[in-house]
Amino acid sequence: MRLFRDAGHLFRLAGLFAFGTLFILTIRSFLVPRTFGEYGHYRGAAIAEVAAHPARFAGHQTCETCHTDVAQTKAAGKHAQVNCEACHGPQAKHADDPSSVDPGKPDTAVLCVRCHEASAARPKDFPQVNAGDHSGGVPCQTCHQPHSPAIGSASAPASAAGGTK
Amino acid sequence: MPGVEGFMYPNEVSLYWSVLIVLYPFITGLVAGAFILASLERVFRVEAVKPTYRLALLTALAFLIVAPLPLQLHLGHPERSYEMYMTPHRTSAMAMFGFVYLWYLMAVLVVEIWLDFRADIVALSQSTTGWKHWMYWAMTLGSANVSERALAIDERVGWVVTLIGIPSAFLLHGYVGFIFGSIKANPWWSSPLMPVVFIFSAMVSGIAAVMLLYMALMRLRKQPIDMRCVDTVASYLFYIFIVDFSLEMLDLIHRIYEADESFRSLDFMVHTRLYFSQIVLQILLGTLAPILLLFVAQVTKLSEPTRKKIYAVSGSLALVGILAMRWNVVIGGQLFSKSFLGYTTYKMALATREGLLVAIGLTLLPLLILAVLMKVLPPWPEKKHASIPEAVAAH
Incomplete structure (x- = not known):
């Protein structure tokens, strides 16, 4: 106690x-x-x-139901495995109402270098350039068709015909 | 790119862990070291260090209160940090450390201080008036029993708490070493010796800090310094410093002999970007110089004023050396590329959330807290006797 x-x-x-x-x-x-x-x-x-969030991506199958010509060009080129919305951004609203929602076109001078700017961290056989030296700020699509980018391919822009690869 | 040399991967260019993360292990190290010094008196009965016992406990508490602040300031969402306690993830070392911190603060340090100061708290609750009286009364938990038997029970329980506290202090600072040592992707950090080196360097910094504080406070209070106490503390500092230095050299020799694929890159870094902080500050000025000074004080018969000067200089150099060691570990480990082909630079900000001014503020804040703690709980024996009324002391 x-x-x-x-x-x-x-x-x-x-x-x-x-x-x-x-x-x-x-x-x-x-x-x-x-x-x-x-x-x-x-x-x-x-x-x-x-x-429950609304879907923002439509999926490439949805895009391809209308844009069959682009799908064909893309399937034959180097970007066959790149999804439409990887470059164009989420387009569910455009797919729901194609006439009134205009997705706009990406600026290729900004878009392409995200993957193709030279970096030692990228695989050696992956196409990459020093954009400043390579094009001097000219948009990539002047020479490359983004859906089938190899110069000399059937769908390359007319201005690049006969250019080097 | 300015400040970058050779090849760096993009996510390696800027440092994620800043000067505040340098400060964090430095502060927790002081806590662990100060507590271990206090435990010398309590558990190992080293009577000579008794004058520093209470000061060491209060120092440990002051620094422990500030220890999480550098981390809070580093977090992007500090207001979410409490989630670590609400929904702890058992596989996260950092989450588990939150509990080690809480255990050490509440179950070890606060309890030990309370038990040791209880008689003083009871006396102060009876000799003060107004809000001070209520503050001390709350601290007594409503019990004024300071009978001989009650104090004997406190002494025994305090001994057990200190005994539990020693492995807790090792765990507290061992964790800090562990968090670096377990990062296998970083060869500068990844070493099982890291927790051990951190513990011994913590003891060095904690003992040096309490020794300096004791000498400075005695000078401020115009009281004589107990040289028997300071000599003993300095001898412990010397022995532990030698163990710490041996362990660091063992780590270095092991790295040189092993010479794995990172060695050339790290060796280059030590001879260039880390030359001043590692070779000059940490090894020459912060380790070899104080060891040499303490050695001289140990083996020769020097006068009291000379010994005081030697202890003041070697203690200060030890603190600089340990801070440099934390800097070299935290910042050094982020300066080189995992490709071992490039190096980046750490540019310390000045007046940002993780800048130099905040770091200086966080270094001074524990001293301010210590001043308040010493005001509330005077650690000096003469004050203790003066504040306990005769009636209570005789109770």
Whole structure:
């Protein structure tokens, strides 16, 4: 009994710690979303919320139903595996209402160098140029047809006919 | 590109971990070192260092309170950091460290300080009035029992807490080394010796800091410095410094002998960009010079004023050396390319969230907190006796 009296302050300290722990656990029960950990270390309900977002990409099959000529040109060229919206951006709105939503054309002087600017980190056999030396700011499509970029291919712009590859 | 030499991958050009991440291991190191110095008195019964015991505990607490601030300022969304406690990820070392920090702060340091100062707190709650009285009364947790038996129980429990505290202090700072040592993609960091080197360098910095603080505070208070105490602290500093230096040399020799594919690149970096901070500041000025000075003080019979000067200089140099070591680890590890073909430069910002001014502020803030702590809980024995009324002391 005497021990309890002389160690009373330690019991008070232990009580304070227990209260603190309980307090934090109570707060935690309010702050942690209910669906946390349902599938993994994240909020389970987030999946349904993300899935409910409207689709922004139409998919290349949708593009190809109307733009059959471009699809054919592209299929025969080096960019056959590049998806339409990888360059043109998400076009679901245009696909839903083609007449009133104009997607516009990308600026090739900016777009092409994203993949083709010379960098030692890229594979050696991947086509790459120092854009400044190569074209001096002239848009790439002056010589290259973006859907089938090799110069001399059937669909290359007329201005580049007879140019070097 | 300015500041870039050779080939760098695009994501290596600018540094992600800034001077604040240099400061973070430096501050936690001071905490761990100061606590281990305090434990010398409590667990190992080194009576000579007793005058620094309470100061070491308060220093550890002051620095521990500031320790997470560099990390908070580094985070893009500091307001989300509490999530680490709400939904901890067991596979994340950083998340688990949050609990080590909390454990060390609440279960070790605060409890040990409370137990040691309890008699003073009770006395102060009875001798003060107004808000001070209520503050001290809250700190007593409503118990004024300072009987001999109650204090004996405190002493025993405090001993156990310190005993638990030593591995906790090792864990606290070992983690900081671990977080670098476990990054296998970075050859400058990836070494199992890293946590061990960090712990010993932490002890060096913590002991040096408490020794300097003790000497400076005694001078400020116009009190005589207990030379038996400072001599003992300096001898511990000397021994631990030798172990720390040996471990760092072991790491270096291992790297030179192993000479893996990164060696030429890292060797070049040490001889160019890190020359001043690594060779000059860390090794020559920050390690060899203080070891030599402490060695001279150990083996020769020098006068008291000379010893004081030697301890002040070697303590300061040790702190500079340990800060340089943190700099070389954190910044050095981000200066070279994973291709081992290029190097970048760290340009420290001045008045930004992670700039020099904030770093200086965070270095001074623990000293300000320590001043407040010492005002609330006077660590000096003479003040202790003066503040305890006779009646309470006799209780």
